[in-house]
Amino acid sequence: MRSRSYLRPTAFVDAPFGLDGQVARLAGTMAWFSAVEIVTLDGDRRAAVALVPVSGIEAALAALGPEAEAAWANIVAPRRPLQLGARTIRLDQPQVMAILNVTPDSFSDGGRFASPQAAADAGFAMAAAGAALVDVGGESTRPGSQPVWEQDEASRIEPVVRALAASGTAVSIDTRKALVMETALAAGAAMVNDVAALTFDDRAAATVARAGCPIVLMHHQGTPETMQKAPHYDRPVAFAVYDWLEERIAAAVAAGIAREQILVDPGIGFGKTVQHNLAVMNHLSLYHGLGCPIVLGASRKRMIGALSGEAPADQRLPGSLALALKAAEQGVQLLRVHDVAETVQALRLWRGLRDAALTPP
Template sequence: MSTLRGRGSVQGLPEWDRCAVMGVVNVTPDSFSDGGRWFDTTAAVKHGIDLVAQGADLVDVGGESTRPGAPRVDEDEELKRVVPVVRGLAAEGVTVSVDTMRATVAEQALAAGAVLVNDVSGGLADPRMVPAVAAAHAPFVVMHWRGFLTDIHAEPHYDDVLSEVVDELHARVEAAIEGGIAPERIVVDPGLGFSKEAEHDLTLLAHLERLRDLGHPVLVAASRKRFLGRVLAGPEGAPPPARERDAATAAVSAIAAHQGAWAVRVHEVRATADAVRVARAVTGAAGGPR
């Protein structure tokens, strides 16, 4: 598999001359960072449009919280939450991603106007997901995942987190390709915070080039996550609440962009939109890849 130049592009999506900014719209009552704020369809669509006005290039709509210990919602409820918001945003010309682990939700969201499927399980939670995405010729985000966070097998044990995450992602990418998804439509995500401790997340962020060596664009989703709270708190302090981690998120966005990430997924867009533009300018001045 050949390594893509620069940060790469994704067939079926717009091309950006810098790291793209993916804004988050959680249509849930229980997200770890902003649950309930955008649970109403009208409010969620307005929020997505606002994120674009603040600098988001695409908007990721999800109807199921993946925070540790969160119970799964049933399929009908997830469809009720997600599809009207996707339809409303697509009607306004927004580039929409759907954040789901269910093939049926992905199919209906794509039919409503979504153009990207972001599956935190990398196709493992629903065996129908890869065939559904392949049939729709849609781009697909393959995240590193070791199971639901209520599963003991998903506990964060690694002998070499970098090598293990790269190897496990490679296996999922190969499975997606064998399932019919074109290599040019695949994005990889290291799964920060999923079955990982803070030191694991930081190691992965420090070595994004290893993920890029898989030959696919890289999505980094660090926004407001627990490891940032640990960094900000220091060894003795209490981590700040999720919504007080946006400056730290923007710092990660700049680091990820400088290392060639294809996109960063964030809740607060404006600071990250500025950060990735500065990173592009610095990289360009150094004569490096954009």
């Protein structure tokens, strides 16, 4: 493999006042950083690491070449708002994407709802609690899960999506299957969230391109049935994820999907050990170099239980909030969570601290 350098914004500061030329704004968010960690990989190994102040980044980029210059341009470029039907979701601050599983077997909340109306009511409550959009799923993709027949999945989600969309709630559909995407979009969903990044169903990319809707491409390794059976990476995982997402963005664009409609998710828990997940979390700011808004789904994940005495899924709220705030600090735009009200409250405190820092004394 060739040598390549990656840029990770770091050394974050509370506010840019009095620091002209010494700090840069991260992807148009409420995060400013004063240094860039430049990591060079020579094939599969880490060959060099340098910490470059923002004030010296132009000289460093000139030495690294066009690929690094393009990543830097992506890092400092603001992301345009999501337009989901009549709803506009700004991406200059972290937003909550609520998880609504209408499945009997999801790892955390499967089988909660006795009827489509009960599921829709839960979605209404999530929106009222502050979720910017509700992500509806009809198939569990937890480790070890089996595929669901596409028509069964479509039948599960259709009445729930239709009810939520009719109320004015912004809805995304969490699916790998083109038929389910088509059903949800026809019922009023305005975004697709594909954990397979358009690799599972040969018709999926064309379906999204034809709809012209936003699409979340999530990194994964293997399938839900096999992904947690000794996952392995031949190179540092954070950079392997970056390269894979870059390739999937290019494939989506080649399929006719507008680049500005693409979001990326590094895929916490999808073909990754606890150590892999921690490395990805520590490198979240790296993925701004891809030039797409970042989605993070770390809520109630297995890594939290592994680091907290094997706490069961319904007792992982504190860990979920810790990961959400870690992501917010690194400019992640969408946080996909189970616990909406609690996450919204945590983000309001984060936003209050940020606003205070950005108010000149």
